[in-house]
Amino acid sequence: MRRRIPHSLTAGTILVAVIVLLAVASWFWLPFPIDDMSGGRLEAPSWHHLFGTDKLGRDLFARSMIGARIALEAGFFASLIGGLVGVTLGLLAGFAQRWWDSIAASLLDSLIAFPTLLVAMLLVAAWSASLTTAIVAIGFAIATVIARVTRLLIKRVLNQDFILASRASGSSWPRIIVLHVLPNIWPTLLVALALQFGLASLSEASLSYLGLGTPPPNASWGSLLQEAQATVTTAPVGAIAPGLLLVALVVGTNLVADGLREYLDPTLRRQS
Amino acid sequence: MTLLQVDALSIATRAGAPLVDGLSFSLNAGERLGIIGESGSGKSLTSLAVCGLLPADLTATGSVHVGDLEVIGARESELIAIRGSRVGIVFQEPLTALDPLMRIGRQLAIVLRRFRGLRGAAIDDAALAALEEVHIRAPKRVLRAFPHEISGGERQRVAIALALASGPEILIADEPTTALDVTVQAEVLDLLDALVAERNMALLFITHDIAVVSRIADNVIVMRSGVEVERGTVRGIVHGAADAYTRDLIASAREFDDALAFGDIR
Numbered sequence: 001m002r003r004r005i006p007h008s009l010t011a012g013t014i015l016v017a018v019i020v021l022l023a024v025a026s027w028f029w030l031p032f033p034i035d036d037m038s039g040g041r042l043e044a045p046s047w048h049h050l051f052g053t054d055k056l057g058r059d060l061f062a063r064s065m066i067g068a069r070i071a072l073e074a075g076f077f078a079s080l081i082g083g084l085v086g087v088t089l090g091l092l093a094g095f096a097q098r099w100w101d102s103i104a105a106s107l108l109d110s111l112i113a114f115p116t117l118l119v120a121m122l123l124v125a126a127w128s129a130s131l132t133t134a135i136v137a138i139g140f141a142i143a144t145v146i147a148r149v150t151r152l153l154i155k156r157v158l159n160q161d162f163i164l165a166s167r168a169s170g171s172s173w174p175r176i177i178v179l180h181v182l183p184n185i186w187p188t189l190l191v192a193l194a195l196q197f198g199l200a201s202l203s204e205a206s207l208s209y210l211g212l213g214t215p216p217p218n219a220s221w222g223s224l225l226q227e228a229q230a231t232v233t234t235a236p237v238g239a240i241a242p243g244l245l246l247v248a249l250v251v252g253t254n255l256v257a258d259g260l261r262e263y264l265d266p267t268l269r270r271q272s
Numbered sequence: 273m274t275l276l277q278v279d280a281l282s283i284a285t286r287a288g289a290p291l292v293d294g295l296s297f298s299l300n301a302g303e304r305l306g307i308i309g310e311s312g313s314g315k316s317l318t319s320l321a322v323c324g325l326l327p328a329d330l331t332a333t334g335s336v337h338v339g340d341l342e343v344i345g346a347r348e349s350e351l352i353a354i355r356g357s358r359v360g361i362v363f364q365e366p367l368t369a370l371d372p373l374m375r376i377g378r379q380l381a382i383v384l385r386r387f388r389g390l391r392g393a394a395i396d397d398a399a400l401a402a403l404e405e406v407h408i409r410a411p412k413r414v415l416r417a418f419p420h421e422i423s424g425g426e427r428q429r430v431a432i433a434l435a436l437a438s439g440p441e442i443l444i445a446d447e448p449t450t451a452l453d454v455t456v457q458a459e460v461l462d463l464l465d466a467l468v469a470e471r472n473m474a475l476l477f478i479t480h481d482i483a484v485v486s487r488i489a490d491n492v493i494v495m496r497s498g499v500e501v502e503r504g505t506v507r508g509i510v511h512g513a514a515d516a517y518t519r520d521l522i523a524s525a526r527e528f529d530d531a532l533a534f535g536d537i538r
Contacts, residue, residue, distance in 0.1 A: 097328050161368040165431070168323055169383055169438055170356030172348075179382065183373050266418045267372060 009259025015252030019245065022068040032059035034066055034219060051241040054227060063219040064241055070131060070220045071249055074204035074213075075197040077135045082142025082200070083193050089143065090150020094158070108148050116141040116203070124212045131204075131220075134213040138203045142196045149192045153185040160184075187264035191257045198253030205246055221246045274298050275358075275441050275474045276322065280334040281344075283317050283326065283498070291330070292317055292498040299442060299474040306477045306489030306506070308521070314498035315478045319444045322476070323359050324351040338442070356387060360440035362464075364447040366427035370419040376403075376430055377415035380437060387438040402433040406463060425456035429463065436467060442474045449484060461487055482525045486510055494518045 032038070035058065045052045051060035093104035120137035127133050157163065157180070166176050207213035208222030216223070221242035228238030276299040283292040292314035299305055307315045321332045324343045336343040338354050363369040371379060380399040384390050390398055396415075403411035406429040414422055414430065422430070428448060435443060445464060449457040465488050468475045479485050485492055486506045493503040494515065502515040513519045 161363050161365060162371045164320075164325060165361070165363055165369045165434070166371075167325055168355055168359075168361040169434065170352050170354075170386070172352055180371050180374075184371070187373075265373075267420045 003263065006259040006262040008255045009263055012252045012255025012257075012259055015248045016256060019068050019249045019252065020072065022065045022245075023072045026062075026065040026069045030062040030065060032062045034058065034062055045237055052235060052237045054224075054238055060224070060238055060241060063224055064221070064245060066219050067221040067224055067242055068245060068249075070208075070214055070218065071201040071204060071246070073131065074135055074138065074220075075201040075249075075253070078138035078142055078200035078204070079193050079197045081136065081139030082146050082196060083189075085139070085143035086146025087150050087189065089147040091154065093147065093151040094154025104151065108144065108151060111144040112148065114144065117206075120207055120212055124207075129212050129215055131214045131218075134204050134207045137207070138200045141203070142200060145196060146189070146192060150185065150189060153188055154181060157181050157184045187261065190264070191261045194253055194257035194260060198250040198257075201249050201253075202246065274300055274337075275339065276476070277337040278318075278322070278335070279337075281318065281321060281336060282333045283314065283321055283330055284333075286329055286331060290498055292321075292495075294334070295493075295495070295500055297493060297503075299476060301441065301474055302469075302472045304468065304475040304477065304489045304491070306479065306485035306492040307495060308479055308482055308485050308492055309495035310480055312497070313495040315495055316446050318495075319361065319446050319476065319478050322442075322444060323355055323361065324348075325355075356383070356438035356440065358440055359442045359444060360435035360438060361444045361446060362428070362431050362435045362448045365451045366424065366431045367419060367451075369431050370427060370434075372419055374418075375415070376417055376419065376422070380415070380430075380434060383434055383437040398437075402437050403430070405436075405467070406430070406433045407459075408433075424452055425460065428452060428456075428460055432460075432464065432467070436471075440473065442476065443468060444476045444478070446478045447480070448477075450479070450481070457484070464488060482510070482521050483529070494521070 041054075041056070051064055054060055054063070089108075093101070093108060096104045116137065119140060120134065123133050123137045163176060163180060166180055171179070204213055205220060205222030205225070208220035209226045211223075211226070213222060214220040224242040225239055228235070228242070232239045278298065279296050281292060281295045282290065284290045295314075295318060297305060307318060309315045317326065317330070320326050322336055322338065322343065324346055326332055332344050334344065338358050341350055341354055343351065343354075370376070377396070377399055380402055381395045384395050384398045384402070388398065399415055400411050403414055408414050408426055408429050414426060419427055419430075428451070432448070443464075448464065449460050452460060461484065464475075467473075475489070477485060477489050482492075489506055491503065492506050492509050494501045494509070494513075494517070496517050502509065502513060502518045509518060510522055513522055
């Protein structure tokens with residue numbers, strides 16, 4: 001009985017791998033230093049400048065490579081923070097009984113109504129704009145989502161007969177959590193985190209677009225989009241390139257999430 | 273020897289609404305007691321209360337003795353000591369009573385390791401033997417399967433094997449055949465009958481079906497809305513029920529039988 005790898009997982013992994021490759025390469029090699037203004041202004045794509053140049057004559061391919069690194073850093077660290085904080089809170093809330101449970105539920109629900117963008121602006125105002133600030137703000141937003149998902153997953157699993165059956169055969173709660181609860185929630189949690197990874201990259205781009213994320217000279221795809229917006233009619237590649245990369249990463253992580261769900265759930269698994 | 277002694281057991285919601293009221297019975301080794309009643313009569317709650325497994329929003333009063341332990345008010349650690357080793361439960365819906373993400377073999381292995389102290393290859397042998405004992409036809413395949421990969425009848429046999437693997441003295445069967453096809457029902461009942469007899473276990477059989485209970489139990493308690501309405505031997509109840517509700521139950525069961533017997537079929 002070999003597991004079949006879903007097509008969505010393959011396709012998603014390829015898309016994400018391309019971005020990862022760009023990001024990893026940027027540590028070792030860039031076609032031009034990111035503040036090198038030796039190119040002409042707003043050059044069209046050529047073999048010399050793959051994505052052309054911006055209005056200061058900087059190479060857009062090099063800047064997009066840095067952007068890939070920033071997008072992945074934002075996605076990884078924000079979902080790491082969001083995952084750790086969210087799963088911890090969700091576990092506490094999931095096992096809460098009676099009125100503790102009502103308190104936890106309403107707290108988590110009210111957090112969802114919290115405007116993420118405003119929180120980000122607040123943090124930026126307090127600490128100044130940086131990638132770290134953006135990651136903390138996005139991580140906070142992810143934590144609220146993951147905490148809710150974790151709580152609901154735990155509630156659902158705890159209501160299942162097999163938990164009752166396991167208790168009836170004398171299992172203690174720690175055993176039940178390790179043997180039955182965690183294995184039954186982690187595939188869904190992993191899928192949720194994969195989704196949030198892509199959304200975190202997207203959020204970082206949004207914040208940078210608004211000037212609340214990565215400060216110059218480093219370039220997030222969001223700041224590239226913002227810089228290209230004034231000249232989008234004359235030099236469209238400046239907007240299209242980072243835009244497509246962002247779409248590739250978000251679609252890629254979504255496909256990975258979708259494929260993982262199919263791959264990890266034995267009841268959805270197609271047998272070959 | 274009395275294995276289970278229930279005295280004036282009452283179960284209520286925290287708000288105070290009574291769900292089971294003043295139920296008493298006892299079970300000795302080899303005895304088989306059926307509790308019969310419609311859904312909502314409190315029969316399943318009774319079986320959970322015996323193991324101290326009532327949901328947190330329900331309270332039980334009265335007394336439930338499993339061996340020497342007073343279950344009501346007992347600490348979780350005391351309850352864990354009797355669950356499995358003294359009392360085993362087979363639930364109604366075997367699909368949800370088995371962990372969907374764990375292979376059958378592993379679920380059996382966990383119980384066998386805990387209760388029989390087996391290790392390594394001895395576990396695999398014991399798991400295989402446990403499945404053979406409940407007459408599963410391809411036990412090696414089932415050991416490697418996930419619950420959704422086997423049939424409903426096989427799943428309930430696995431659930432029975434799991435409940436028996438810990439070697440309980442008392443077996444509680446909570447509507448164990450309700451979710452099964454009629455032909456499979458009869459096989460599973462015969463299997464339970466044989467296994468309980470072989471091990472001289474006490475059996476508490478919960479059902480809404482008087483035909484099913486008459487096949488496996490010696491004595492019956494009829495419950496309605498949480499209250500016992502009548503009790504007696506199966507023979508006595510079926511042939512001479514004193515209570516109107518019990519007579520209704522029997523009459524409607526008879527109608528089904530007669531429809532078959534006299535060809536009164538549309």
